[in-house]
Amino acid sequence: MQKEIIIAGFGGQGVLFAGQLLTYAAMDQGLQVTWIPSYGPEMRGGTANCTVVISDDEIGSPMVSRPTAVIAMNLPSLDKYEDKVKDGGVLVVNQSMVDREVKRTDIKVATVPANSIAEELGDKRMTNMVLLGALLANLDILPVEAVEKALRDHLPERHHKLLPMNKEAMQRGGTYVAAAISA
């Protein structure tokens, strides 16, 4: 078993932290995991991103050309990664920041108005958690509880008052289950 997730967006959208949460959760589950931030050639193009590889065996490349899943938090990220998602993979799109339809029909697509949901919850910073919830609902990789636990364990103490809101954000995101692949 190996799954690769790329999370991409603008700097400040919590891209790197969302990836780290997945990484912590995978580690706590006893899985092998790597996290690598946008770095080198990936730094071009106006997106910040990170790649998380989760496996039950020693991980080779920490970077992948064809990830199992992508969270695209803005339009440039969707443009960049839509074609790269592995056939049958998962694409989670932040609808709030994207003004076009997803073209691929051979992957599972969850379109989530994450900014709006986060604002409804009262904190725009929850956008990444909404999208992470959607990813977990569509990709069989980690239970939501594992990520919640990772959040509890690794979120700085001073932010712990935000734990319930984070949990709710993931739950709201988790309701966006992609339709079955049409083709």
Next chain:
Amino acid sequence: MENVTMQEQLVYDRPESMASVQTHYCPGCTHGVAHRLVAEVIDEMGIKDNTIGVASVGCSVFAYNYFDFDFVQAPHGRAPAMATGIKRVLPQRFVMTYQGDGDLASIGMGEIVAAAARGENITVIFLNNANYGMTGGQMAPTTLPGQKTSSSPGGRDVEVAGFPIRTAEMLATLDGAGYVVRRSMHDPKNVRMAKKAIRLAFETQKNGLGFSLVELLSTCPTNWGMTPVQALKWVEDAMVPYYPIGDYKVNPALKELKF
């Protein structure tokens, strides 16, 4: 006939901190004087077993053979960095560099400025003889305007080679410097003043008052093409006017010291 008992009175001996070997320095060179002054000060302070010297590259490259305490030998210009490494892990030891003008004021200017700016608690003995002695008398950053050397055969042309560096004055501007002075060794009075300055430099280190440096105007009769006496005279007549003897930075606490 009366029986006369002669009481031997020792008036001059090799300091304990100097190794019992012959130096390679040229006749009339003042490196030997500077070595002796440093050794006397270290003896008088009783810190021989507690001192680590850093030799540089140039005529004083073999300084580690002449001083009878622990020594290391640095790459060209890097003695202040090496001394920093030693002092930072052994703050209770005395650490001294012994550097010439090519080493300190040319290739090692970065290291000496940074060490002084950090207030590195080390003592630097800096010999200025207005040329590169070891390699045969080339132009140094300290070579005087118009001075002929093997690489400025027509005399130092400041339009081409720029101006000499007054190191002591420059380093004295740095807040990290505790004691920065210039002395000369061209006559007995100045030699005595030089020794007192070296003592104060080590006292600066002892009292944790920051970076200390004594610039010593020195002779190089061989490369200058002079007799030893002419060389001493040239220091007095040509070098001292350009490089005035003086105290450029003295931490006020040093004035209170009794020793």
Next chain:
Amino acid sequence: MAKELMKGNVAIAEAAVRAGLNAYFGYPITPQTELLEYLSARMPELGRTFLQAESELGAVNMVYGAACTGARVMSSSSSPGTSLMMEGISYIAGTELPVVIVDVMRGGPGLGNIAPAQADYNQIVHGGGHGDYHPIVLAPANIQEAIDLTYGAFDLAEKYRSIVVILADGSLGQMMEPAELPEMKEAIMRTPDWATYGSAGRERRFLSSIYLDPPQQEKTNFRLERRWQEIKAKEVQYKEYFLDDAEYAVVGFGTSGRIALSAVRAARAKGIKIGLFRPVSLAPYPEKELYELSKRLKGLLVVEMNAGQMLEDVLNITRSQIPVEFYGRMGGILPMPEEIEAEIDRMVNESAASDGHPRDRWLARFGKMN
């Protein structure tokens, strides 16, 4: 002990701290700066020495001085900064001092960029400083290995009075993986019979790399070479993957080695009998092991993030007894597993080239890309 999630640069720094690092001197340069930043807080907290030097030249000479006293010392940098350290590295080697240096390689030559590369191989493994000397060079491919190699590097350095270089690249410095940290040691200050820490109670000593008398210098050179022979016999490290029944193998170190592992697995899934040979000690290189392996293979593919620097060593070791191909990315670009997989396919399916140098063939295939 529980695993922790750590960035490579931080993991290396903490491993050094736990190994009893007494003093660190460094200068900021991307992509290793987190190492220096981490130690700027961590070392003083433990009452140990941290100093940000004025330059890499300053840093390496501070390390040189501190090593003379018997203290456990380290510096770190990235390619351009490591170039600047070469003077000090040669002096440290000539003075026979134990020092650990971390080089987190980036794209070059020149200022290059801050992306990962492996183009310091020649500079580090085959010298870079002047004179005959051999640093021990260890190339981790993951965070746990980076920790373990750094932790052990100090003992190795002290055992042989040698420089040990941890040769990583920017991606390893920046990535995070769970890893276990070793036991914490107090700051180590040794008093070996060569160290200069003040001569109380003993004869005074001096440490220098100068031997003005050529026969004395040659004697020292022979001593260094004999010591290197011993290191070569005892300190080789490497990792093998799927080599038991392999007909082909990829050779790669560090990050390119681990990326190749993904390609090897993909090729295996297609039925190609291929394995991976990953040297961990680049100096001493696992020469015997690679030579023995090459005798039973049909072909080797060398993969590096440079223009074939280790390739020359592999060619030398395998002595033309099997075909060798090369694939490299340069300038800060990581090779992707699919690219390596395509090279594996080509090696297996096309008849082996017998003409020219593998680098020439690689350039003929890819050199016109840009």
